[in-house]
Amino acid sequence: MTQLAVDVRSLTHSYGDFKALDNVSLAVPNGAYTVLLGPSGSGKTTLLSVLGGFLVPQQGEVLIEGRDMTSVVPAKRPTTTMFQDYALFPHMSIADNVAFGLRMRGVGKKERLTKAMEMLSLVGLADEKSKKPHQLSGGQRQRVALARALAVDPVVLLLDEPLGALDLKLRRQMQSELKAIQREVGTTFVHVTHDQEEAMAIGDEIVVMNKGRIEDLGPPERVYLKPSSRFSAGFMGQSSFVSGTVVSQDPQTLQIDTVFGRLRVPTREQIYSAGSAVVLSMRPEHLVLGTPSAINLSLGTATIRDVTFQGAHHLAKLQHLDASGLELTAQVPQSGHPQVGMEVQVSIHPDHLVILKD
């Protein structure tokens, strides 16, 4: 049996009438980098506080490495938290900050300072060991907070929007550093963010949260390419949505009625009953403009309404000719020169079409 670092079962927690966590269950394997992704107020911090022991949930249980930790105080848990404002001890040197956890565990001065130096080298701050926190830059403070949290060899490291206060460039750089450090130490990381790019860049597993529930959970590719809910499809990157009704499903094809006619999609694993409402979700980079190839599903003709240049590609907003009100967003290659007002045929490869229950 592979050990689960974190195993939470049916957590529910309300603030007054408001359910911040609504029956959340989540298993995090040992050594994984898990990212909790969701919009503001979706309960990410609440879930993290429950894992760290800062909040005792009203219902449900928290197991860490198989042991029940539901109401164990933070000090006695094999977890440490890296706080968003870093929460470094302002009156202590960097080395003493990092060694604090070991000091609390009764480790001798020499030994804990050796370990602290080891951790500081890991985050590239060995030279700053005798400085005070206020003498460091934001990015450096953040590394100290990381070193301090890792120095006690926690089973799980909890990070609440650790990169939120950094500027974009530093943020992208710290993302790869965080991931590299996680690989090196092998500790389980649970990282909260509302930035989907960060989530995809860094996570082995992404947990998409909305309104106190888990909407979707899986490796970034899976969550991006085959989102399992409309919310997840919309939050993880851009998508165009078209609603439809299932007409029939036989062993070869699934037929769906949409505003642009009947689509015949090669059958999926999932079984739909005739008449059920579905939503088709399409990523901009999957919409093909121009004469459709034989295998692609034709989505009809649309007019280019607006084009924005994104550097690596153009993003075109399309207005469907048959269904006014239906807007699609498609990606056009750099060299594509899309012109506003142009009429184009739109199609999509059947494998790229994501069908979601409405």
Next chain:
Amino acid sequence: MKRFSGRSIASVLYALAIYGFIFLPVVVLVLFSFQDGRFPIPPFKGFSLRWYEAVLADRRLMEALTNSLVVAILSSAMSVLLGFLAAYGIARFMLPAKGLQRGLLTAPLTVSYLIIGMGLLITFNWLGIPKSLLAAGIGHVVINMPLCFAIIYSQMGDHQANIERAARDLGAREWQVMTLITAPMLWPALFASFFLSMTFSWDEFIISFLLTRFDVTLPVEIWNLLRSGLNPKTNAVGSLVFGISVVLLLVLELVVFRKAKRS
């Protein structure tokens, strides 16, 4: 040079009057402590340190001075400790009727020392606690603890709470959080409240007067001295009291407020 209008001259005079009103009595007190004569009244007959010698040679005055220092230091330390614990408890824990408790803790700030002194006198009488320096010290804790609480509490923000949370997360127990994290982080507030308490305790008269008997504090001893009439010796001891208060305030200013400005 026409800028010196009537208005600005008036405001300069006004300022002089204010500062004169505040400082003239002190200047007179100090000046006549150096009087080379038997009466601390004009004319100033010449400069002499003999009254200071007399003060230093006076056993009772010196004992009272020591008593005052001991009472000031111990009662201030106690006030800071209690104020800190109260602030920590109220700022960091869920307590019933928190607002009311906070109000009750700071309420003594608005009660006159006379009332507090009388209240303590009656209470101690009833409890059988004799008049003593200890009783006066307790009185000083009663007047200074609310002040210490208010100063320390005002410095306990959410940011600090998060830092304490981090310490707990790393395995610190409650007493370790308080001694290793909270107190060092708050030391300017602790230091400031300690020195303010010292200055208040140092020249507090009415409570000490009501609650001491054989061993007394310096202000009470000075009062005893004054009953036998004015002489430059009372000026000298008064100047000493004033001088020590000034030193305390200077320490406070230099160590705490300068530091706070820099960081």
